Amino acid sequence: MPAERLLPDTESQDLIELTREIAKQELEPHAAEYEAAERFPREQFRLLGRSGLLSLPYPEHWGGGAVPYETYLQVLEEIATAWMSVGVGLSVHTMSCYALAEYGSPEQQERWLPEMLGGELLGGYALSESQAGSDAAALSTRAVRDGADYLVTGAKAWITHGGEADYYTTMVRTAEGSEGISCLHVAGDTPGLTAAPPEKKMGLTGSTTTQLLFDGARVPADRLVGAEGQGLKIALSSLASGRLGIAACAVGLAQAALDEAVGYAKQRSQFGSPIIEFQGIEFLLADMAAAVESARATYLDAARRRDRGMPFARQSSVAKLIATDAAMRVTTDAVQVLGGAGYTRDFPVERYMREAKVPQIFEGTNQIQRMVIARQLRNG
Structure with a gap:
């Protein structure tokens, strides 16, 4: 039986009920098949986007839902109850939008956030590396300024939606030390960026997890989010x-x-x-x-x-x-x-x-x- 909710208002209650209906009808029936086949549920993410569920905690003027985080998380719980891979994917997508929403310039926000929140684009979050998991400050993927671009070289590990995402919120090293980490908004089709074969995991097999390989990937400098050194x-x-x-x-x-x-x-x-x-x-x-x-x-x-x-x-x-x-x-x-x-x-x-x-x-x-x-x- 569905979990009982104590929601702050009728609008939130209606949103939870809508989510529960979508999850029951459109997600749960496909979960076992997709997980067994290790099939990425991209069409389900598009459905959530068209339903307005990929943008809930962000402001309306960028196309967000402007709902409290309390409500957003209960929506997320309903989706994960039906299909954990999709719930985790929605959480990662929401986190991938955070850097631009909180630290991006007004120009960057107007340029990218409406598409990111509109449902057609899916995001990834690239922080971890094979030798820099829990110790995020030890990351070594490097971005070197080259005219109007950054040249990015290195490898990211354990990236949810690796090879499937349209963009990656990516932490790179631009100088030494913990204050030498910066954040780049990297397009998924950037030349020099490739995804390694998916990891063979014991669970969440419908959710693609890969390494991201940067081989002199050229990222325009206007995709720097915040200031250099603000990435950590x-x-x-x-x-x-x-x-x-x-x-x-x-x-x-x-x-x-x-x-x-x-x-x-x-x-x-x-x-x-x-x-x-x-x-x-x-x-x-x-x-x-x-x-x-x-x-x-x-x-x-x-x-x-x-x-x-x-x-x-x-x-x-x-x-x-x-x-x-x-x-x-x-x-x-x-x-x-x-x-x-x-x-x-x-x-x-x-x-x-x-x-x-x-x-x-x-x-x-x-x-x-x-x-x-x-x-x-x-x-x-």
Whole structure:
């Protein structure tokens, strides 16, 4: 059954209901097939764009939806409940728009944001490298000024939508040290930019993840977002909001697993009774429900702080940590409720369990989240 919502207004409630209808009719029926075939759901992203769901937290004058982050994240949760790869993709796209929306010049914003938010263009976010994952300041992809352009050389790793995106918000090194990182808005068809073959992953197989290879790629200097040296600040600010997106997706995945487990336990009989009446199962399901609702509360709390202009970075890390750990636990327990059936591909919970692992890793591992939380506690 759908999760109950406490939404701030009727308009938000209507948006959630619209999203739930689209997710149920247009996303969920295709998820298992696309994931099994490792097929990228580009047409589904276009559908979300035409429905106005790729632009929700951004201002209306660029074509955005101007909705509170609290509402946007609940939309994201609904989509992830139906199809985790699409939910994660929407979160990444939203994060890829953040740099221009918050740090771009008015000219850049008017030039690019309407198309980025309109649904036909899909974005990627290129920060990580093979030797610079958690240590973002150690990245080595270099951009050297050459007249009116930057020449970019290096490799980015673990890029969601790699090879599929129309543009990449890309962090590059323009000077030494942590203050030598800059942000470029790179077109996907830039000469000298190629995507490596997709990674072979245990889950989210419908979501393409690749390396991006820059071989003297020529990027016009007017695609520099913010000032030179501002890239790390932009990246960390983007991640604070992006982690809330991953938290919402993780809650959606956990909700899907809980719904499947409850449905199975109601119809599966042993010893003459539905197994949901057995205390061992009902306690397990109760703990799963408590984990889902607690995780949802953490991301909503952080989102409300963000909407009010309050500091929310620590709460974002808490939400990402709590929600993704909960998703791993709930999906594992869902497999247990289904028993042997849960270990087969005849039921979706085995896929949910595989998909739940990577949210504990990307957008900053959960060990990094603990460091962020502890550092803020130390510093008051």
